[in-house]
Amino acid sequence: MLKKVIAGLVIGISIMTISSYGHAQEVTDNIEVIDHIEVTDEAIDEAIDNAKVEEEVDLSKYRIIKPEKKAYSIEDKIEFINGIAPPGTTITVEVYGTTDLTRKNFNLLFLPSEDDYIEVSTDTLVSGNSGTFSKQLELVTGINKIIIKFGVEGVPDEEIIIFVNPKNSNYKDIKRPNKLIDILIPN
Secondary structure (H helix, E strand, O other): OOHHHHHHHHHHHHHHHHHHHHHHHHHHHHHOOOOOOOOHHHHHHHHHHHOOOOOOOOOOOEEEEEEEOEEEEEEEOEEEEEEEEEOOOOEEEEEEEEOOOOOOOOOOOOOOOOHHHEEEEEEEEEOOOOOOEEEEEEEEEEEEEEEEEEEOOOOOOOEEEEEEOOOOOOHHHOOOOOOHHHHOOOO
């Protein structure tokens, strides 16, 4: 039984190799050799137009995962961002900030003008093999504008506004009276 199986395999393999060799022989007989190709300006323009056929960019491959909101407030000056982009994509993260030294009382409803922002930092990241990137940002007290540029034509820049309002550490130290008499007659 084993001899029959081995003999069948040898015959099958030999038939397959002989038939592919014969088929390759026929294909090479039909090849024509071209000695001269004339290149015209019209042919070049047509080739360029064909090369410029733009493939649409899949925007779902370029996303910011965290933060989820486009505008929010935090108490700490450190914030993390992360997102996804195809492996090897160069991402630029620009951080602009403004402190409220002008007494204009900036907040999430009353944002500063473009002239009020000062560039805090600019970092360049490259998405890893898993298609992710992340960055720890050091923000200033006040309004911070983070602009994330994916560096790919057709992918819009992402803009995030973060209002850093630090904790008032003196607020916890205030001793509150327990009784009305303590308010009327302080110690």
